[in-house]
Amino acid sequence: KILILGACGQIGTELTLALRARHGAEAIIATDIREGQVELMASGPFSVLDATDFRAVEKIVQDHKVEEVYLMAAMLSATAEKSPSRAWELNMNSLFHVLELARQQQFAKLFWPSSIAVFGPSTPKDNTPQYTVTEPTTVYGISKLAGEGWCSYYHRKHGVDVRSLRYPGLISWKAEPGGGTTDYAVEIYHEALAKGQYECFLREQTRLPMMYMEDAIRATLELMEAPATRVTIRNSYNLGAMSFTPAEMAESIREHLPGFRIGYRPDFRQEIAASWPERIDDSKAREDWGWEPRYTLQDTTREMLTRLRDRL
Ligand code: VAH
Numbered sequence: 001k002i003l004i005l006g007a008c009g010q011i012g013t014e015l016t017l018a019l020r021a022r023h024g025a026e027a028i029i030a031t032d033i034r035e036g037q038v039e040l041m042a043s044g045p046f047s048v049l050d051a052t053d054f055r056a057v058e059k060i061v062q063d064h065k066v067e068e069v070y071l072m073a074a075m076l077s078a079t080a081e082k083s084p085s086r087a088w089e090l091n092m093n094s095l096f097h098v099l100e101l102a103r104q105q106q107f108a109k110l111f112w113p114s115s116i117a118v119f120g121p122s123t124p125k126d127n128t129p130q131y132t133v134t135e136p137t138t139v140y141g142i143s144k145l146a147g148e149g150w151c152s153y154y155h156r157k158h159g160v161d162v163r164s165l166r167y168p169g170l171i172s173w174k175a176e177p178g179g180g181t182t183d184y185a186v187e188i189y190h191e192a193l194a195k196g197q198y199e200c201f202l203r204e205q206t207r208l209p210m211m212y213m214e215d216a217i218r219a220t221l222e223l224m225e226a227p228a229t230r231v232t233i234r235n236s237y238n239l240g241a242m243s244f245t246p247a248e249m250a251e252s253i254r255e256h257l258p259g260f261r262i263g264y265r266p267d268f269r270q271e272i273a274a275s276w277p278e279r280i281d282d283s284k285a286r287e288d289w290g291w292e293p294r295y296t297l298q299d300t301t302r303e304m305l306t307r308l309r310d311r312l
Contacts (some may be wrong), residue, residue: 003029003066003107005094006053006073008036009169011216013060013175015070018217020044026250029064032073035190035215037175051094061106064237069113072096077117077140077272079179084139091143108163111224114148114236116209117141118166121275128277130238130284137275148235152195155234163223164236165216167199168280171300173307184247188262191303192253193312197261200215202283204247206267207278214296219291222290226289240280241293241301252301278296 002019007030016030017040025044035041049056051073060066073094080087093111093158102110119128120135136142144166154160169182177183182198185208191198219239223231236259242250250262285291295303 001027001029001064001066002068002070002245003031003061003064004070004072004160005031005049005057005098006071007046008032008034008175008245009072010072010170010172010175012072012112013037013040014172014213014217015072015220017043017174018221022221029060029066029174037282039174042108052090052097054097054100054240058101058106061101063120066107066110068097068111069102069107071095072113074113075140076178076180077138078181078183078265078269081138081268081272087139088143089142091276094239095147095150099154099160099162102162103154103158108161109224110145110160110221112147112151112164114144114164114166115141116168116276118145118148118236119277121277123277125278127279128238129281130233138272140193141275152235159199161228161233163211163231165219165239165285167216167239168209168211168241168279170211170213170216171304173304173311174213181269184246188246188249188253189301189308192257192260193305193308196219196257196259197263198266199249199263200246201265201267202246202273203266203270204264205245206270206273206274207243209240209243209246209277210297211239211293212300215241215295218294219285222291223285223289227241230289232288232289237285237288238280238282239291239307240282241299242297243279244297248297249301252297253305255298255303256301272304
C-alpha cells in the first residue's frame with residue numbers, strides 16, 4: 001500500500017491519480033487535512049489526516065500495512081512568509097514523523113519534495129549546479145534546505161530509503177496551486193481565457209525554472225522506481241525542464257489568443273522570485289536515473305489552454 005500525505009495539493013492531486021492508475025485505486029491511501037477536488041475524491045479511498053499528528057500518521061501506516069509514503073503536505077513560499085512558525089511546524093514536523101517511522105522500519109520507502117527555493121541570491125543563477133552555495137532567503141527555502149539535510153542524515157545514519165527532487169515552478173490545470181510564487185504561471189492561463197488579460201505579480205523579465213506537471217509526476221515515479229543503487233543523491237536532485245519569463249509566456253499565449261494583454265504589478269513575491277535561479281543544471285538526475293523532460297513552453301501553453309477550455 002502507498003500512503004500520500006497532502007494528496008489534495010497541486011502535486012498531490014496528480015500524484016494520487018497517477019499512482020492509482022499505475023497500482024490500482026485501492027492500493028493508494030490518499031489523505032489530506034481537508035477534502036480535495038471532485039475527480040480526486042471520486043478516484044478511491046480518502047481519509048482526513050493531519051500530517052503533523054505523529055500518532056495519527058503512525059496508525060494509518062500500521063492499519064494499512066503501508067510500504068511507501070509520499071509526503072506532499074507543505075506550506076509554499078508566499079504563504080510561508082506570512083506565517084513563518086506555522087510553515088516551519090508543518091514542513092518540518094511532518095517530515096520528522098515520516099523519517100522516524102521509516103527509521104523504525106514501519107515502512108520501506110519515502111518521497112519528499114524539495115524545491116529550487118533552497119537556492120538563494122548568492123547561488124549562481126545560470127545552470128545552477130547540483131552542488132553549490134545554498135543560502136535561501138525565504139522561510140519556505142530555509143525549511144526545504146533543512147529538510148534535505150535531515151533526509152540525507154536519516155539515509156546515512158539509519159539506511160532510510162528517502163528520495164527527493166528539487167522541483168521548479170509547476171504548471172498544472174487539475175488542482176489549483178496554493179500560495180506559491182510561481183503560481184502566476186497557472187493563473188495567467190485562467191485569466192487569459194476568462195478576461196483576455198492578466199496582471200502579473202512578477203516583473204516582465206523575471207526568468208524562472210518551470211515544468212509542466214506531467215513531467216514532474218513522471219520524474220517522481222521514475223526516481224521512486226529506480227534501483228536504490230542508482231540513487232546517489234540523498235539530499236535532493238536538481239530537476240529541470242524549461243525556463244521562461246512572464247513576457248515569453250505571454251508571447252506563447254498570444255500564438256493562440258492574439259489579443260491577449262499582460263500588465264505588470266510586482267508585489268512581495270518579486271523579491272522571492274529574484275532570489276531563485278534562472279536555469280537549473282539537472283545533469284545528475286539525467287546520469288543517475290535517465291531523467292529527460294518532454295514539455296516545452298509551447299507544449300505547456302497548448303495543453304493548458306486546451307484542457308482549461310474543455311473544462312469551461
Ligand atoms: C512556490 N511552487 O512557488 C512553489 C515552488 C519553486 C517554486 O517551490 O513556492
